[in-house]
Amino acid sequence: MSLTVTSLASGSSGNALLARCGDDALLVDCGIALRTLEGLLRYQQLEPRRIRALVLTHEHGDHTLSAAALARRYGIPVVCNGPTREAMGAELAGLPVELLPVGELAAIGPFELRSFRVSHDAADPVGYRIAAAGATVAIAVDLGSWDEATVAALCGADLLVVEANHDRELLRASPYPWAIQERIFGPFGHLDNVQCGELLSRACDGPCDVWLAHLSEQTNTPRVAAAGVRRVLSMAGVAGPRLGVLPRRSPRGPAAAPTWRSEERMLVQQSMF
Template identity: 35%
Template sequence: MHVSVLASGSKGNSIFVEINNTLILVDAGISARRITNSLSDIGVDIRDIEGIVVTHEHRDHVSGLVTLCKKYGLPVYSRLATFKSMYCIDKLPLECLHPIKEKFAIGNLAVEAFNISHDAADPVGYSIKGRQQKCTVATDLGFVTSNVQEAIDNSDVLVLEANHDIDMLKNGDYPLALKRRIMGKQGHLSNSDAAWALVRMKKQHSYVFLAHMSEENNRPDIAKKTITDIMWQQGIKLGEDIDIKMAKQDEIVTMSADKKSS
């Protein structure tokens, strides 16, 4: 298994996942050129990608789709309501669009979409399973519902949102309405909420990317300290029970469930 977060944050999101020799992308919210170049940097040809699964229609998750579909004919999988709500839907080739329900397959992978709480048409996270390994992506969610918690259980690799520090957000310069949106049930996940999701997660050992971190209302050191402090208090040991890395907006971050990597 190979998972690389190509970009994560409000300026654009895309994740590369390879399991059992099937290569896919989760979201394409940066330019097609940047996605192609980033894949090349990790030794992957864009033409070997077998599909793109899209979590929701916001621009920072779909802005590269048009070029990727037109130039490379990549199939795109998402909920029908998500497709209908995309700003670029009239530019996407119909033959590339594959509406999904809960479960579907791409190559050797079984993919399961699970509902999340976010201010989008029909947003989802994804559990991506090979024969013996599982990668789960759960970002852009206001809170961790029971079905989200169940979906992240037993993940070998987990991409989990740690968007904001609550005190930084409350004391920051954002308008009150925006603060309420972010902290609301259809907003974004705080560091502490992410920590408790990890505490409750069922798994002997997991590799975790902390993702979609706010540039204005969070810092990597604060996020890591908040999350690791809560886990330590609950008896979870970093490096033994969970390995954590920070996903970044402008840098590829890679993790393998087979061995640690940079």
């Protein structure tokens, strides 16, 4: 058994991340149209009913667009905290919702799941640490700042999925109105490439894989994000992380979506030591 993580979508036009172990799966966020998601799951050869839970980070539409529709059509339980459920209002009415208070451990099939609070302008936004088959993925997207608790929540994970939303200069030069720029820059907005690099330089205490996530289409590019994060890591003398950048929408095709497999990571580690 191994842990496999696949990004189906990442960014302000929608987020969906799949964690699989054996025949079981968890979906973290469901911010794309249901038909699109069903198509992407077909490419992954995953029957939607095998998703054991739909786990929500927060109530914003780019994370929840078709959450209720997916849960209703396939009878998939939604896992989130109380304030997030309340913020979603009638959308989740009548659906199976399992409340997971921040910081508590949940066992769902082969997965162990724990949320941690992040700083973002939503009711009670969280990231997640998901462990299965001896491997761990930690996910922190949509956060405007980080603190020691964020570092602790990410530390030691084999795969870190962390937001690198924008480049500061590209955001200042963008046509976004000032108020929106201030919201994105603010402590409850989104991490820029430098902040992401600073967080990773603290959280990556050894070899690990990193996916830079939730890139802005207008104010970042994969190349700018990777270069910006690498610069900060090298200034901090941190050489462990291997960086990848998530596309906004995974290309259609059986093997096209970015996928991380714990057994390959283990192999890399064995050959390194």
